[in-house]
Amino acid sequence: MAEVRMTNINKSFGAVEVIPDLSLTIPDGSFSVLVGPSGCGKSTLLRMIAGLEDVSAGEIHIAGEDVTGAKPSDRGIAMVFQSYALYPHMSVRQNIGFGLKLAKTPKDEINRRVGEAAEILQLGPLLDRKPRQLSGGQRQRVAIGRSIVRKPKVFLFDEPLSNLDAALRTQMRVELAELHAKLNATMIYVTHDQVEAMTMADQIVIMKDGIIQQVGRPMELYNAPQNPFVAGFIGSPRMNLIEGRIAEARKSKILGIRPEHIDVSPDAGEWEGRLRYVEHLGSDTVAYVDSEAAGRITVRLPGEVAISTGDAVFLTPRANNIHLFRADGTVERA
Amino acid sequence: MSRMFTWADAARIIVLLAVSFLILMPIAAAVLGGFKTNGELRVSPFGLPEVWHLQFYGEILGGRRFWVYLGNSFFISIMTVGLTLVLGSMCAFAFAQTRFFGSRFLFGYLLLGLMFPVAAAIMPLFLTVRDLGLLDTAWGVILPQVAFGLAFSIMFFRTFFKEMPSELFDAARVDGCSYIRFYFTFTLPLSTPILATIAVFVFVQSWNNYLLPLIMLNDREGYTWTLGAMDFRGEYAAEWNRTLAFVSATLAPAVVFFLAAQKYIVSGLTGGAVKG
Numbered sequence: 329m330a331e332v333r334m335t336n337i338n339k340s341f342g343a344v345e346v347i348p349d350l351s352l353t354i355p356d357g358s359f360s361v362l363v364g365p366s367g368c369g370k371s372t373l374l375r376m377i378a379g380l381e382d383v384s385a386g387e388i389h390i391a392g393e394d395v396t397g398a399k400p401s402d403r404g405i406a407m408v409f410q411s412y413a414l415y416p417h418m419s420v421r422q423n424i425g426f427g428l429k430l431a432k433t434p435k436d437e438i439n440r441r442v443g444e445a446a447e448i449l450q451l452g453p454l455l456d457r458k459p460r461q462l463s464g465g466q467r468q469r470v471a472i473g474r475s476i477v478r479k480p481k482v483f484l485f486d487e488p489l490s491n492l493d494a495a496l497r498t499q500m501r502v503e504l505a506e507l508h509a510k511l512n513a514t515m516i517y518v519t520h521d522q523v524e525a526m527t528m529a530d531q532i533v534i535m536k537d538g539i540i541q542q543v544g545r546p547m548e549l550y551n552a553p554q555n556p557f558v559a560g561f562i563g564s565p566r567m568n569l570i571e572g573r574i575a576e577a578r579k580s581k582i583l584g585i586r587p588e589h590i591d592v593s594p595d596a597g598e599w600e601g602r603l604r605y606v607e608h609l610g611s612d613t614v615a616y617v618d619s620e621a622a623g624r625i626t627v628r629l630p631g632e633v634a635i636s637t638g639d640a641v642f643l644t645p646r647a648n649n650i651h652l653f654r655a656d657g658t659v660e661r662a
Numbered sequence: 663m664s665r666m667f668t669w670a671d672a673a674r675i676i677v678l679l680a681v682s683f684l685i686l687m688p689i690a691a692a693v694l695g696g697f698k699t700n701g702e703l704r705v706s707p708f709g710l711p712e713v714w715h716l717q718f719y720g721e722i723l724g725g726r727r728f729w730v731y732l733g734n735s736f737f738i739s740i741m742t743v744g745l746t747l748v749l750g751s752m753c754a755f756a757f758a759q760t761r762f763f764g765s766r767f768l769f770g771y772l773l774l775g776l777m778f779p780v781a782a783a784i785m786p787l788f789l790t791v792r793d794l795g796l797l798d799t800a801w802g803v804i805l806p807q808v809a810f811g812l813a814f815s816i817m818f819f820r821t822f823f824k825e826m827p828s829e830l831f832d833a834a835r836v837d838g839c840s841y842i843r844f845y846f847t848f849t850l851p852l853s854t855p856i857l858a859t860i861a862v863f864v865f866v867q868s869w870n871n872y873l874l875p876l877i878m879l880n881d882r883e884g885y886t887w888t889l890g891a892m893d894f895r896g897e898y899a900a901e902w903n904r905t906l907a908f909v910s911a912t913l914a915p916a917v918v919f920f921l922a923a924q925k926y927i928v929s930g931l932t933g934g935a936v937k938g
Contacts, residue, residue: 380832401838413833417851427837474837
């Protein structure tokens with residue numbers, strides 16, 4: 329069992345408090361994604377789990393064992409870095425086997441395990457190359473290979489896909505999900521990309537300014553965001569968050585409605601507006617409507633819709649999908 | 663379309679030729695001077711020798727003394743280079759990779775050493791070396807040279823080490839790599855360009871050092887070649903041709919050392935470590 333439990337963690341760099349007080353449990357075998365805007369403390373949190381960053385206060389337990397003060401290599405973790413951090417003067421084989429060599433694993437054993445990892449990641453033909461002779465995706469695989477040979481209890485990923493191009497990122501996303509299924513290990517993944525979070529995670533942890541905003545399964549976060557930040561962060565295009573008269577009419581501070589939950593009609597509806605801009609994506613049509621009552625509203629319509637800029641339209645939010653938030657940011661109704 | 667030869671090209675070539683001439687001329691004069699008699703050297707210092715006298719070079723290369731001097735110089739230079747590289751890179755590694763109390767102060771203090779001229783310290787240096795009982799030994803020259811070379815080598819090493827991606831160190835730590843192991847497995851192999859640069863610089867400086875050996879060495883058996891070059895100067899006359907032959911013969915090791923190190927003075931070895 330490799331549950332990761334953090335209790336009352338605090339992290340300060342000098343006078344700057346990056347993480348005020350955080351408690352979080354990553355369930356055994358889960359694929360948990362830490363997501364949030366830049367500087368929200370998610371990478372720092374990951375580095376603290378890895379042992380690369382000291383914890384100012386609080387405790388970290390991995391698989392029931394207190395590892396708060398343990399060295400990174402004694403925690404049973406492996407980490408994949410954003411820049412891959414491959415050892416430039418070592419071959420792929422040496423890169424993957426380096427951790428095992430340091431752990432004084434017998435040579436046969438190293439060879440066998442490097443071979444296994446190479447097979448899982450299809451790195452066989454590349455084993456004797458140097459990192460500089462590899463493409464971005466291949467380097468990424470080597471970095472993953474380096475982590476899986478150590479048979480860690482917990483895998484840590486620090487924005488591993490952000491240096492790859494869009495096509496490769498999608499492919500690696502699938503590969504990582506498959507890897508998770510195959511190894512059945514606990515994985516903690518940091519990203520600022522909510523699409524990555526939504527597609528890969530069993531559990532998403534949304535952070536902002538070092539504070540956890542909400543923890544839950546992707547669809548929970550999508551269907552029942554607990555505050556306006558989570559509401560705006562999850563989902564693309566982002567949720568319309570409307571303040572003022574319309575929200576007040578429903579006795580709340582902010583009214584949230586997702587672009588896909590608004591019906592558009594040419595002649596009747598709740599809000600009247602004019603089309604400012606339309607994006608035709610083929611599968612969807614995204615329309616930006618300026619309305620007097622609600623301001624700029626984003627609407628997503630399925631398929632190809634024959635509307636164009638300048639058209640007058642009426643918008644009606646679906647009552648079941650309206651999210652209402654109080655002035656203190658808590659949810660009133662979702 | 664092929665480019666026309668322009669006046670700018672011509673000017674560039676002329677300037678380059680002039681600079682090469684300025685550099686090569688004294689060397690050529692020294693090398694050729696060793697083939698001339700003292701009289702001819704007076705009359706035509708830069709021309710080709712009328713008769714190629716090989717005996718001056720022959721005497722020097724055939725004599726035991728020259729090789730003793732050369733050996734001493736070589737030992738002192740190699741030890742200076744070795745110690746400077748080991749101590750300098752280790753210090754710089756500590757400054758670049760770790761944060762400890764007083765590191766900035768300590769580094770600033772080391773940099774002060776850059777501004778301190780050896781000549782100004784020669785008297786206290788002599789006394790210290792004497793008290794240590796190292797007068798008339800090679801170490802009496804090596805240790806002060808290392809001490810004075812450390813400031814600048816630490817500065818260069820630190821800058822280079824700081825540019826190494828920090829995620830490389832993080833990755834190594836996760837793999838279970840200690841500081842010392844990281845230094846030997848990663849820092850040193852990835853720093854050959856700066857190691858070679860500093861090595862050449864320190865070697866040449868030590869090879870050509872005159873003042874320190876002059877102060878510290880008294881026994882002729884321990885002389886470096888710079889002191890040995892004075893063998894051909896008497897009280898009333900100087901045998902310039904022999905001196906030039908001697909100097910020319912001592913140039914060779916420094917040149918060989920430079921050529922050997924030159925191939926490592928290339929950057930870009932870290933390519934492929936991070937996103938490329």
